Amino acid sequence: MxxxxxxxxxxxxxxxxxxxxxxxxxxxxYQSNDIAYIKELAFLAFKSNVYQVRMYSVFLFGYLSEQDDISAFLRDKVSKDDNWRVQEVLAKAFDEFCKKIGYEKALPVIDEWLKNTNPNTRRAVTEGLRIWTSRPYFKDNPDEAIKRIATLKEDSSEYVRKSAGNALRDISKKFPELIKEELDSWDVKSKEIQKVYKLASKFIK
Structure with a gap:
């Protein structure tokens, strides 16, 4: 190995x-080996100093993410990797997790990650599920996506706020009225919210 x-x-x-x-x-x-082997391989690969190998390991973790210890490792450990490319794969792994267990069933975990103290963990959700309303459950319940993303409009991290603004902008293409309704409820006095508002309202006339 x-x-x-x-x-x-x-x-x-x-x-x-x-x-x-x-x-x-x-x-x-993943498709060619048993789960125990892949799990050991993923943990070993994540220790690599080569970020591309850590990216590979995070894809493996995504395929294994129905296991509670793996989803916790993604949330608590992978989110602390200092390479932004690994964080992009974390977002993909989180979407893989939601796809595996079902997006509606994943709602409690989505909410938990969105409240996490690590901005990389929060962004993994907003970025990983884009375009949110192309995903099962959210496709039929766009309000459920919008209200969750909107909670990040005042996030302490600009990185997260930008992702949230872009995610709302995505949804506005198909559901402009819903996004307009959400944005109209915002108090846009702060510069932080103004930037998110600008991103989210880009396609709204």
């Missing part, structure tokens, strides 16, 4: 952009 990871490090370290190769390999390995 260690030798396999060394080979991944050599191969993946040459990849400078994107995530498709890491995702493709992770899915192939």
């Amino acid at each position: 260690k030798e396999y990871i060394l080979n991944l490090e050599k191969e993946f370290s040459l990849i400078e952009n994107g995530f498709k190769e890491e995702e493709k390999r992770a899915l192939s390995d």
Whole structure:
């Protein structure tokens, strides 16, 4: 296993952009091996100094995320990785988790992550579920998506606020009236909220 990871490090370290190769390999390995092996492989790969191998490991964690210890590891440990590319994959892994257990069933976990003290954990939700209203459950219940994203309009992290604004803007293409109604209820005195408002209202006439 260690030798396999060394080979991944050599191969993946040459990849400078994107995530498709890491995702493709992770899915192939997940489909070709038993769960216990993949779990051990994912934890070992996450210890790599090569961020592309950690990206690969987070894709594996996404496929394993129905396990409580794995979803907790994503929330508490992966979210602390200092590479922004790994954080992009965390968002994808969270969406994979929601897809596996069902978006409606995932609502308590979505809410829990949105209240987490780590901005990377909160952003994994807003970014991972984009476009929210293309996802099952939220497609038929856009209000449920809007009210959750809107709670982040005053988030302490600009990184999170920007993601929230973009996520609301996505929804406004299909549900402009609902987004307008939400935005009309905002007190836009602060600069922080003004920026989110500007992003969210971009397509609203």
